[in-house]
Amino acid sequence: MSTPAESPHPELVTPTLLRNWPLPGGGSSKEDRGSVLVIGGARKTPGAALLAGLAALRAGAGRLSLGVAESAAIQLAIALPESGVVGLAETAAGSVRGDGVGALAGTLQKAAAVLVGPGLDNEEEATRLLRELLRLEAEVNGPDEDDGAASDGGDTSPPTMVLDAYALGCLPPMVDELFPWAGRLILTPNTKEAGILLGRDVKDLTSDVAEIAAKFQAVVTCQGVIAAPDGRLWEITTGYGGLGTSGSGDVLAGAIAGLKARGTTPAQAACWGTHLHAAAGDRLASRLGSLGYLARELADELPPLMMELDT
Numbered sequence: 001m002s003t004p005a006e007s008p009h010p011e012l013v014t015p016t017l018l019r020n021w022p023l024p025g026g027g028s029s030k031e032d033r034g035s036v037l038v039i040g041g042a043r044k045t046p047g048a049a050l051l052a053g054l055a056a057l058r059a060g061a062g063r064l065s066l067g068v069a070e071s072a073a074i075q076l077a078i079a080l081p082e083s084g085v086v087g088l089a090e091t092a093a094g095s096v097r098g099d100g101v102g103a104l105a106g107t108l109q110k111a112a113a114v115l116v117g118p119g120l121d122n123e124e125e126a127t128r129l130l131r132e133l134l135r136l137e138a139e140v141n142g143p144d145e146d147d148g149a150a151s152d153g154g155d156t157s158p159p160t161m162v163l164d165a166y167a168l169g170c171l172p173p174m175v176d177e178l179f180p181w182a183g184r185l186i187l188t189p190n191t192k193e194a195g196i197l198l199g200r201d202v203k204d205l206t207s208d209v210a211e212i213a214a215k216f217q218a219v220v221t222c223q224g225v226i227a228a229p230d231g232r233l234w235e236i237t238t239g240y241g242g243l244g245t246s247g248s249g250d251v252l253a254g255a256i257a258g259l260k261a262r263g264t265t266p267a268q269a270a271c272w273g274t275h276l277h278a279a280a281g282d283r284l285a286s287r288l289g290s291l292g293y294l295a296r297e298l299a300d301e302l303p304p305l306m307m308e309l310d311t
Contacts, residue, residue: 036254036258041066042095049119058302134181160184162257163187164253186266189222210227214231224236239277252277259273
């Protein structure tokens with residue numbers, strides 16, 4: 001399957017396309033399906049990190065770690081016992097402090113995908129956090145790697161970075177600092193966040209998403225349109241208004257991170273994750289009604305949808 005880079009028309013993401021673009025198999029152990037690290041979860045918004053982490057596991061990731069505000073860490077560890085949880089330093093208001101992510105250095109080294117944003121609530125601290133992650137990653141993946149902390153599966157490749165919510169709003173002034181993540185960056189903006197990334201209102205979704213992908217050298221998924229930095233475009237063919245509910249974007253970002261951890265390319269993770277998220281909404285709408293289903297219920301639909309597309 002391919003879409004010519006010069007084509008202005010998105011390729012439609014259909015079940016047939018996805019069956020011809022299969023996900024990696026499950027392997028023989030959780031190490032074969034990769035680790036996801038979710039960084040977010042301020043004191044007031046810990047549920048966003050929980051939803052993203054749950055979706056990553058439902059999408060098939062082998063391991064999950066959450067880096068969240070220290071005051072929320074114990075509660076999240078109890079609510080999602082399948083995850084490892086690291087409490088991060090926080091401000092007096094309960095926002096995750098950007099300079100506190102050093103506590104995640106070892107976890108970062110083992111991660112196949114790092115999702116930053118769900119539940120962050122302070123743009124200034126989010127900016128510091130991203131800059132600190134860039135610094136930490138340079139240390140972890142620099143020439144002096146033999147500190148005995150190799151990843152579980154022996155893979156020392158740097159992780160794919162998935163950025164959502166407050167981690168998106170601070171990107172425009174950082175655009176020249178993001179080159180270490182070029183080619184392994186996935187952005188999941190809504191239309192408002194897309195406007196922030198562009199510096200103007202969204203006018204034509206397809207061309208604007210493609211512009212963001214080129215500007216940040218990232219795969220971008222926004223409102224069912226997916227763009228790769230090389231010009232390829234896709235469009236989801238399903239999904240209804242009920243997806244516009246609190247926490248839905250956290251589930252989408254988590255699903256994409258989980259799929260990427262399994263060994264997909266960034267574009268494949270975005271196309272599959274966006275389709276699965278929309279199809280889960282369709283399934284819940286048919287069963288519960290077009291409005292009123294919950295974001296947490298979307299994650300539970302992911303395994304059967306993947307199984308159906310694997311046949």
